[in-house]
Each structure stands twice: as C-alpha cells, then as structure tokens.
Amino acid sequence: xxxxxxxxxxxxxxxxxxxxxxxxxxxxxxxxxxxxxxxxxxxxxxxxxxxxxxxxxxxxxxxxxxxxxxxxxxxxxxxxxxxxxxxxxxxxxxxxxxxxxxxxxxxxxxxxxxxxxxxxxxxxxxxxxxxxxxxxxxxxxxxxxxxxxxxxxxxxxxxxxxxxxxxxxxxxxxxxxxxxxxxxxxxxxxxxxxxxxxxxxxxxxxxxxxxxxxxxxxxxxxxxxxxxxxxxxxxxxxxxxxxxxxxxxxxxxxxxxxxxxxxxxxxxxxxxxxxxxxxxxxxxxxxxxxxxxxxxxxxxxxxxxxxxxxxxxxxxxxxxxxxxxxxxxxxxxxxxxxxxxxxxxxxxxxxxxxxxxxxxxxxxxxxxxxxxxxxxxxxxxxxxxxxxxxxxxxxxxxxxxxxxxxxxxxxxxxxxxxxxxxxxxxxxxxxxxxxxxxxxxxxxxxxxxxx
Amino acid sequence: xxxxxxxxxxxxxxxxxxxxxxxxxxxxxxxxxxxxxxxxxxxxxxxxxxxxxxxxxxxxxxxxxxxxxxxxxxxxxxxxxxxxxxxxxxxxxxxxxxxxxxxxxxxxxxxxxxxxxxxxxxxxxxxxxxxxxxxxxxxxxxxxxxxxxxxxxxxxxxxxxxxxxxxxxxxxxxxxxxxxxxxxxxxxxxxxxxxxxxxxxxxxxxxxxxxxxxxxxxxxxxxxxxxxxxxxxxxxxxxxxxxxxxxxxxxxxxxxxxxxxxxxxxxxxxxxxxxxxxxxxxxxxxxxxxxxxxxxxxxxxxx
Numbered sequence: 001x002x003x004x005x006x007x008x009x010x011x012x013x014x015x016x017x018x019x020x021x022x023x024x025x026x027x028x029x030x031x032x033x034x035x036x037x038x039x040x041x042x043x044x045x046x047x048x049x050x051x052x053x054x055x056x057x058x059x060x061x062x063x064x065x066x067x068x069x070x071x072x073x074x075x076x077x078x079x080x081x082x083x084x085x086x087x088x089x090x091x092x093x094x095x096x097x098x099x100x101x102x103x104x105x106x107x108x109x110x111x112x113x114x115x116x117x118x119x120x121x122x123x124x125x126x127x128x129x130x131x132x133x134x135x136x137x138x139x140x141x142x143x144x145x146x147x148x149x150x151x152x153x154x155x156x157x158x159x160x161x162x163x164x165x166x167x168x169x170x171x172x173x174x175x176x177x178x179x180x181x182x183x184x185x186x187x188x189x190x191x192x193x194x195x196x197x198x199x200x201x202x203x204x205x206x207x208x209x210x211x212x213x214x215x216x217x218x219x220x221x222x223x224x225x226x227x228x229x230x231x232x233x234x235x236x237x238x239x240x241x242x243x244x245x246x247x248x249x250x251x252x253x254x255x256x257x258x259x260x261x262x263x264x265x266x267x268x269x270x271x272x273x274x275x276x277x278x279x280x281x282x283x284x285x286x287x288x289x290x291x292x293x294x295x296x297x298x299x300x301x302x303x304x305x306x307x308x309x310x311x312x313x314x315x316x317x318x319x320x321x322x323x324x325x326x327x328x329x330x331x332x333x334x335x336x337x338x339x340x341x342x343x344x345x346x347x348x349x350x351x352x353x354x355x356x357x358x359x360x361x362x363x364x365x366x367x368x369x370x371x372x373x374x375x376x377x378x379x380x381x382x383x384x385x386x387x388x389x390x391x392x393x394x395x396x397x398x399x400x401x402x403x404x405x406x407x408x409x410x411x412x413x414x415x416x417x418x419x420x421x422x423x424x425x426x427x428x429x430x431x432x433x434x435x436x437x438x439x440x441x442x443x444x445x446x447x448x449x450x451x
Numbered sequence: 452x453x454x455x456x457x458x459x460x461x462x463x464x465x466x467x468x469x470x471x472x473x474x475x476x477x478x479x480x481x482x483x484x485x486x487x488x489x490x491x492x493x494x495x496x497x498x499x500x501x502x503x504x505x506x507x508x509x510x511x512x513x514x515x516x517x518x519x520x521x522x523x524x525x526x527x528x529x530x531x532x533x534x535x536x537x538x539x540x541x542x543x544x545x546x547x548x549x550x551x552x553x554x555x556x557x558x559x560x561x562x563x564x565x566x567x568x569x570x571x572x573x574x575x576x577x578x579x580x581x582x583x584x585x586x587x588x589x590x591x592x593x594x595x596x597x598x599x600x601x602x603x604x605x606x607x608x609x610x611x612x613x614x615x616x617x618x619x620x621x622x623x624x625x626x627x628x629x630x631x632x633x634x635x636x637x638x639x640x641x642x643x644x645x646x647x648x649x650x651x652x653x654x655x656x657x658x659x660x661x662x663x664x665x666x667x668x669x670x671x672x673x674x675x676x677x678x679x680x681x682x683x684x685x686x687x688x689x690x691x692x693x694x695x696x697x698x699x700x701x702x703x704x705x706x707x708x709x710x711x712x713x714x715x716x717x718x719x720x721x722x723x724x725x726x727x728x729x730x731x732x733x734x735x736x737x738x739x740x741x742x743x744x745x746x747x748x749x750x751x752x753x754x
Contacts, residue, residue, distance in 0.1 A: 028627035043622040045615040046743070056615055057626025059608040066608050111626075 004117065005037045006030040036108025040120040042100050046093035051075050053092055054107045078106045082136050097241055098129035105136065115146040122156050123379075124241055124408055127443035134160050152190075152383060153411065154183040166190055190383055208232050210264075211402040212252065212371050217261035221247035223426045224261070229371065234393070234403040236417025238410055240446050244426035245406040246288065249375045252404060253285045254278035266370065279308065284369030286360055288376045288406075294360045297349030301339075302330040304348045305363050329366075337362040338388065354385030361392055372396060375406040390416060410442065424448045455706060457581055462698035463691065464586055468593035468651040469494070469665065470690035473672035474679065475600050476644030478686050480525070481676065482604065483637035484617040484744040489528050489543035490645045491669025492550035493521040497649025499554050502660035503561075505570040505653075514573070514589075514650045521646020522639050524550070529638035533631050536748035547669070558662055566661040573655045587655040589647075596644075597687035604683060613637055617742030620749040630749045648672065667724065674727045678734060681741060689730075696723040 003010050006024040014021045017033045024030050030037070044053050051071035060070035075088035079102075086102055095103070101121060108116055118137070122130045137147045137160070151157060157164050158178045166174040166189040174189045210228035217225045221244050229235045237245050250256035252263065254275040262271040265281040278285075287293040295304050306315040306326050314325030330344040339351070339358045348356065357377070364372065374393060378386040393416060397403045407413050413420055414437060422430040422445040430445040432438075473490050480487035501510075501517030524546055531537040562568065577584035604610040612633055615623045620630040652668070653660045671693050679685025700722045703710050711719075 026627065027625055031627050037625070039625075043619065043625040045619045045622045047618055048611070048615060052611055052615075053622070056611065056622065057628045059611060061608055065606050066611055107626075 004030065004035055004115075031111050031113075034112055034114035035117065036111060036113025036115065037117045038101065038104040038108060038119060038121060040123060042104055044092045044100055044103060047091060049089050049091055050086055050095070050103050050106075051088040053103055054088075054110050056107075058111065074110055075106060078109055082106075082139055084132070084136065096129075097124045098126070098132065101125070101129075101133065102136075109140075113145070115148065116140065117148045117150070119150045120152070121149065122151060122153060126240055126446050127410065127439055128447060130156075154186050155411070157186070158183060187383065208400075211266060212404065213264040214252075215261050215263065217251060217263055218259050219247060219251050219256050220259070221426050222251060225426070225428060226261075227421060227428065229402040229404050231370070231402050232397060232400045233418045234397045234405055234416050236413035236420040237404065237406040237423060238413045238420055238442060238446060239408075239423035241408050243423045243446075245408075245423050246375065247426065248423070249285070249287070249373050249404070249406050252278070252371070253283055253373050279367070282368070282370035284364040284367050284372050286364050286372070286374045286377055288379070290356055290360050295348050295356060297347070299348055300345045301334070301348055301351070301359060302326050302344040304359065305330045305333060305344075305366075307363070309367065333359070333362040333366060337392070354381045354388075357381055358385060358388060361389055365392060365396060369396075369401055371402045371404065373404045373406075376408060377405070378407075378409070378412060410439065410446075414439070422446055455702070458706070459695070459698050459702050461585065462701055463695045464583070464590050465656060466697050467691050467694035468589045469648045469656060469668055470672050470675060470694050471593040471596065471687050472644045472648035472651065473665075473669055474675040474686040474690040475596055475683055476521075476525075476641035476648065477673050477676040478641075478679070478681055478683055479600065479613075479644065480638045480641035481681060481745055482617045482742055483613050483634045484620060484742055484747070484749070485529065485532055485634055485638050486539035486746045487525075487528070487543055487638065487641060488540055488670075488673055489524065489546035490648075490672050491665060491667070492543075492546035492548075493524045493642050493645035494649030494652070494665040494669045494672075495547075495550045495554050496520040496524050497646030498653040498664045499557065499649075499660050500646075501650035502567050502570060502653035506568065510571050510573050510654050513570075514647065514654055517650030517653075518643050518646040521644070521649060522642040525642020525645065526635070526639045528642070529635045532638075532748065533634055539746050554660075554664075555662060558660065564662060567653075567659045569658040570654065572658045587651075589651045589655050593651075593687075597683045600683035614742075616749075617744055620744050624749070634749070645669070645672075671723065671727055674731055677741075678730055692730075693723055693727060696726040 004015065004024065006026045006029050009025070015024055016022065022033060024033065024035075045056070048056070051068060051074070054075050055071040060067040060074070062070070072088040075086060079086050082105075084102055086099060086106065092100060092103060105116070116137075121133055125133060137149070141147050141162075149157065149160060158181075161178055164176050164178060164181070164186070165172050166176070166186065168190060176186075208231045211231045212229040214225050214227050225244075225248065227235070237248060239245050247256060251258060251273075254273040254277060258271060258273070262269050263273065264270070265278070265283065268281065270277070291297060296307070309315055310321070314322055314329050316322050317325070327344055331342070333339070334342045334344065337358050339355050339362065348359075351359065361377070372393070377389050377393065381389065390412075393403060393405070405413065405417060418434050420432045420434075420437060420442070421428050422432075422442060424446065425448065429448065429450075430442075432442065473494055476493070477487050477490050497517035497520055499517075500520040501513045503513075504516040505513035528542050528546055531542045532539045558564065558567070573587040573589065575585050575587055577586075579585075604613060612623060612628055616630050616633050616637075623633065624630050648668075649665055652664055672690060675689035675693055676686045678689040679687070700719050704716070704719060
C-alpha cells in the first residue's frame with residue numbers, strides 16, 4: 001500500500017497502471033497516476049478549515065493570493081456529487097471522525113484519484129457512519145473508480161467488496177469472491193490454519209458482589225457517572241472516540257483526579273485516588289497507548305516486566321535487584337503467554353506490536369488483579385494476537401476478576417462483554433446486557449440518541 | 452507632559468524596528484515548525500556586517516549585506532536541523548555563541564574593543580512632524596511589515612503550506628509538497644528579517660557596531676513571538692511594547708535624572724527585561740498554542 005503511494009520503494013517487480021508499467025517514486029507520482037490514499041491516521045491539518053485541507057498542495061489562486069472561495073466551491077461540488085454534506089469553512093479539529101474521513105476522501109478525489117486506497121477505514125466509525133462510508137464507496141465504484149479497502153474486519157469485506165485478496169506475511173495467499181466464502185474460511189486463510197473462536201461462554205453472574213462502584217463521579221470529561229463492575233464480569237464500554245471512555249479508565253486507575261462523587265474499590269471508598277493506591281487495591285491497567293503508558297521501549301523485556309513491582313519479590317531483595325528472580329519470573333511469563341522471542345534481555349522496542357501487548361497483558365495479569373481496566377487491548381494487532389489477548393481476558397474474568405473493557409471496536413465489545421454501557425459526552429447513555437444487544441440501537445445511543 | 456509623551460513614542464519608534472523585524476523572522480521560522488533561538492546570533496551578524504560594510508559603501512547597501520549575513524546563518528541552521536536533524540535548540544544556541552565570540556574577535560582584531568568607527572546613519576525623513584517624523588525608512592517598514600507578513604501567512608498559497616507544515620507536516624508531504632524545501636525557505640527568510648533587525652541597530656538606532664550588540668534583543672524578540680502567540684501582528688505588538696519599555700528607561704534617566712537617586716541604574720537597565728519576564732509569567736497557560744510540530748524534524752515514516 002505504501003509502495004503504491006510512493007512512500008516506500010519496491011525492491012523488485014513493477015507496478016502497472018492501465019496496463020502500463022510505471023515507476024512511482026513519490027506521492028507526487030502516485031497522485032499523477034490517479035492514486036489517492038486515506039490513511040488510518042488521517043493526514044489532515046487540525047487547525048485549518050475543510051476547504052484549506054482539501055486544496056493543500058494544489059491551491060487555487062487569484063491574483064497571486066490564495067482563493068478561499070474557489071476552494072469552498074470545490075468541496076461543495078464534490079460533496080454534492082457524492083451526496084453528503086460537509087461544512088467547507090469548518091475547522092477540521094471540530095469535526096467528528098466520520099466527517100474527517102469524508103474530508104480525506106474529498107481531498108483524494110479532488111486530486112483526480114481513480115484508485116482510492118482506504119486503510120482500515122471503519123476502525124473508528126459507528127455502524128451508521130460505516131454504512132454511510134460504504135454507500136459513498138459503492139457510489140464511487142459505480143462511477144468507474146477503483147476502491148481498495150484494507151481491513152482486518154471480515155464483516156466489512158464480505159459486505160462491501162467485489163473481490164477479496166487475502167494477505168499473509170507480505171504475500172497474497174488467496175483471492176476469493178464474497179459470495180463464495182464465509183467469515184470462518186477467510187479467517188483461516190488469514191492465519192493459515194484452523195481458528196477457534198474465543199466466543200464468550202455465559203458467565204456465572206448473579207450472586208457476585210460489585211468490586212468497583214462509581215457513585216456520581218465527575219471529573220474533567222465525565223459528568224455524574226454511576227456504574228458498577230461485579231467480580232467475574234466483563235463490563236464493556238462502547239462509544240464514539242472522545243466521549244469520556246478514556247477519562248473513565250483514567251479515573252478508575254487513579255490517573256485523573258475526581259472533582260465530585262466517589263468510587264468504591266472492594267470495601268474502601270475513595271474520593272481521591274492515586275495510581276499507587278489503585279494498584280494496592282488490586283487494580284491492573286492495560287492502557288490504550290502501550291508505547292506511552294505501558295512500557296519503556298529502550299529497556300529490556302525483563303526490566304519492563306518488573307516495572308511497578310521493582311521493589312517487591314521476586315524482583316528485589318531488600319534494597320537490591322534480584323536478577324535471578326527477575327529472570328526466572330520473566331521466562332515463566334514469556335512461556336505462559338507465548339511471547340516471542342523468548343528472550344528476557346531483548347529490547348522491548350524490538351518486539352512486534354502483538355508481542356509487546358502480550359507482554360503487557362502478562363505483566364498486568366501477573367499482579368493477580370481484582371479489577372482489570374483494559375482500553376483498546378487489540379488495536380493494531382494481527383488476528384492471532386487478538387485472539388490470544390481476548391482469551392486471556394476471558395479466562396481471567398471467569399476466574400473471578402472484574403474487567404472494565406473500553407474499546408472503540410464495537411465488535412470487540414460485543415464479543416467479550418457480559419454487559420455493555422454506552423458513553424456519550426461524558427455520561428452514560430444506555431446499558432445493555434449480553435444477548436439483549438441490538439447493534440443498531442447501540443449505534444444510535446453512541447451518537448447521542450435518547451432512550 | 453505632551454512633550455514627554457511625544458519623546459517617549461518617538462524613542463519607541465526608533466528602537467522598535469530591531470525587535471519587530473527579529474520577532475517576525477522568528478514567527479516565520481517557527482510557524483514552519485523549526486525552533487529559532489538563534490535570532491540573537493543572526494541579529495549580531497546583521498548588525499556587524501551592516502556597520503562594517505557601511506564604512507566603505509552607501510549605508511542602504513550595507514543593510515542589504517547585513518540581511519544576507521543573517522540569512523546565511525539561518526540557512527546554516529536550517530541545513531543542520533533539516534538535513535541532519537540536529538536538535539533545533541542546540542543549533543540555535545550554537546549560532547548565538549559562535550556569533551558572540553566571532554563578533555568580538557573580528558571587532559578587536561580590526562577595530563577597537565568597544566566598537567567600529569561611526570558610519571553615516573540611514574537618512575531620517577520628515578523631521579518636524581510629531582511622533583511619526585524624524586525616523587529612518589526602517590521604522591516605517593517595521594510598521595508595515597507585520598501586516599504584510601500577516602497577509603502572506605493567511606492569504607497566500609505559501610502561507611497555507613507554511614501553516615500546515617508547522618502543524619502536520621505529514622499532510623503536506625502526502626499532498627506531494629516538499630516539507631524540507633518549505634521549511635528551508637521559511638527559516639532562511641526568517642534569517643533575512645533577523646539580519647535586518649540587527650542592521651537597524653547599527654545603522655539607524657546607533658551609528659556603529661558596539662561590542663555587546665544586540666544585548667539580548669534577539670531573546671526578547673523570541674519572547675515577543677511567544678507572547679504574540681506565533682502571529683505576526685501579535686508578535687509585532689509585543690515587540691513594540693518591549694521597545695516602549697526600553698524607551699521608558701531612557702526617557703526616565705534623561706528627563707528625570709533624580710529617579711536615579713531612588714532607583715539604582717542597574718534596575719532601570721533591567722526594566723525591559725523584567726517587563727518581558729513579567730508578561731511571559733503572567734500569560735495564561737495554553738492560551739497561545741505553539742505550532743504542533745514545532746521542534747520535531749519531519750520523519751516521513753511517522754504517521
């Protein structure tokens with residue numbers, strides 16, 4: 001994909017457009033050949049307007065000055081052709097993620113894209129926004145454009161594609177049509193072997209005590225929030241990015257101060273909580289951004305395993321580091337969680353994303369937590385790692401741990417959670433129990449619809 | 452009283468160009484995403500080259516050479532920061548230190564330790580007109596330049612790309628525009644302005660290069676840029692305010708020497724710097740957002 005767009009250069013082979021072999025040395029070349037790309041992480045300038053972002057790089061001018069009116073006209077015309085609405089004069093950082101994606105699409109089309117590459121476009125969208133996106137792309141393909149959709153969501157490709165190419169370890173391993181295949185077959189092709197789906201068995205709910213209780217908690221980004229997570233239960237938190245889910249996880253782990261209300265962990269009430277106190281109460285945290293909050297890339301694997309418990313056995317003896325104990329415990333965890341390579345002194349940053357995440361999960365579970373706060377645990381992982389991580393979470397919940405799972409991936413929430421709460425603008429906007437979940441209804445609530 | 456105000460304002464307008472040009476230069480560089488703390492050194496180069504050149508050629512030509520000296524240093528800064536991804540603060544400070552030493556060395560080797568012989572100042576126009584009269588063309592240029600730069604940044608194609616490069620260079624690169632070239636041009640033009648600011652010290656404010664020029668004005672220009680929230684108009688207004696503080700000091704000591712008996716000379720000398728410090732400390736945090744990509748070399752592999 002990056003080769004197609006000229007960001008990376010092929011070591012061999014050739015690219016052909018309209019049957020003609022051509023070299024793509026840079027994004028300019030790609031744009032000139034009619035390739036447009038919508039990255040998973042948008043390349044929009046947040047403090048510029050929609051119109052300014054769309055024309056960046058090929059700006060209309062009048063009398064030497066930048067012609068904003070012409071730019072606005074361009075955006076309006078493209079939107080009309082595709083049948084959606086965008087305020088061309090709005091600043092991009094004020095738009096929803098779905099709208100920002102539309103800006104990216106307009107931007108690509110404006111440069112004359114005939115081949116549109118979408119990289120994981122549905123990862124951050126609500127079901128409604130996803131429908132909208134696929135309606136637009138279908139429109140485009142009917143108008144004669146090519147759309148390349150890169151995704152790990154099987155449902156998306158099955159619903160959307162005319163042809164499906166399955167890639168594994170940099171090779172194309174199969175090409176199928178959606179009518180001739182099923183999700184299970186595709187998954188098998190992707191991992192190269194039979195899959196066992198970690199479908200959540202019904203949990204032994206009911207009699208267990210709530211371990212975590214929030215009573216009217218307010219904080220920056222949260223308003224008067226009350227909820228409880230019972231021991232042995234996975235509570236899923238759904239919502240569109242930026243509606244207070246991250247803040248909720250930070251409040252529970254002691255990373256964000258409460259402004260009102262209190263929370264109860266086990267038998268203790270807290271109106272202010274520090275991360276150390278939370279940990280002492282048995283709260284473990286698998287944060288969203290592991291590079292930022294869960295690991296130190298330049299330290300070794302075993303040093304990362306000791307982080308947070310470096311003063312306790314088996315990682316320390318008195319004032320000194322217990323090297324042998326640390327090595328032994330690390331080796332044990334690497335084995336139990338199938339982290340590769342099995343090298344305690346490898347640099348953490350040299351591990352693949354999936355193995356880093358597995359190690360973070362291993363470390364947090366090793367603290368024998370009573371509450372596990374998990375945010376976006378499988379983002380950006382390959383399907384085998386996704387399953388491994390999910391399996392561990394389920395196991396732990398069934399063993400009696402309370403789990404608070406925040407994910408932007410609705411499928412993940414539905415696959416794992418016993419109960420689902422929807423957050424909108426820092427408040428709860430609906431609670432669903434497993435089996436009584438309607439994806440449409442969840443989507444409506446995520447967008448703020450009232451009950 | 453009116454006379455005093457007139458003198459104060461006139462003296463402000465005399466001192467302002469140096470700060471205004473330098474602050475605008477810093478804005479230009481930092482909006483593109485390159486930290487520029489080397490303004491002080493670039494000003495010193497501009498002041499020295501302009502004064503020395505004016506010894507043998509018409510003063511305006513000296514000013515142009517001073518600007519080019521500033522631009523040359525800025526180009527060096529840009530080359531280090533963009534091509535070699537040097538730490539932008541370190542590179543800027545290195546330029547300051549090298550220019551401090553080089554200026555002193557050349558001054559002592561060729562002239563006297565205190566300064567160059569005096570040169571012919573730039574012509575002052577319209578004496579007799581209150582406040583606005585009796586200044587060099589540089590003063591008037593300094594009044595117009597903020598608006599010109601504002602128009603460039605807000606209303607031209609170059610300005611749009613400049614703003615984007617400082618906020619999210621990946622977006623600029625993805626649309627097929629070279630971030631490196633854009634930043635190089637912006638930093639170098641910033642140096643041109645810093646050089647002009649320095650030159651205005653030695654050919655308009657004074658009539659020679661003095662050993663300690665620009666005596667921290669470059670850092671005040673950077674402070675003015677921060678205080679002006681990285682906008683040309685804001686930075687120029689802040690620079691003018693700092694210049695006013697300077698004028699106040701001169702005005703106080705000359706028109707009311709009795710204050711010297713109450714307030715030590717040193718405190719008065721420190722007045723403009725104290726003002727700078729107070730203003731920056733009092734500025735609401737988060738109010739003036741720096742460009743998001745400021746100080747980070749552009750890495751095409753990063754998303």
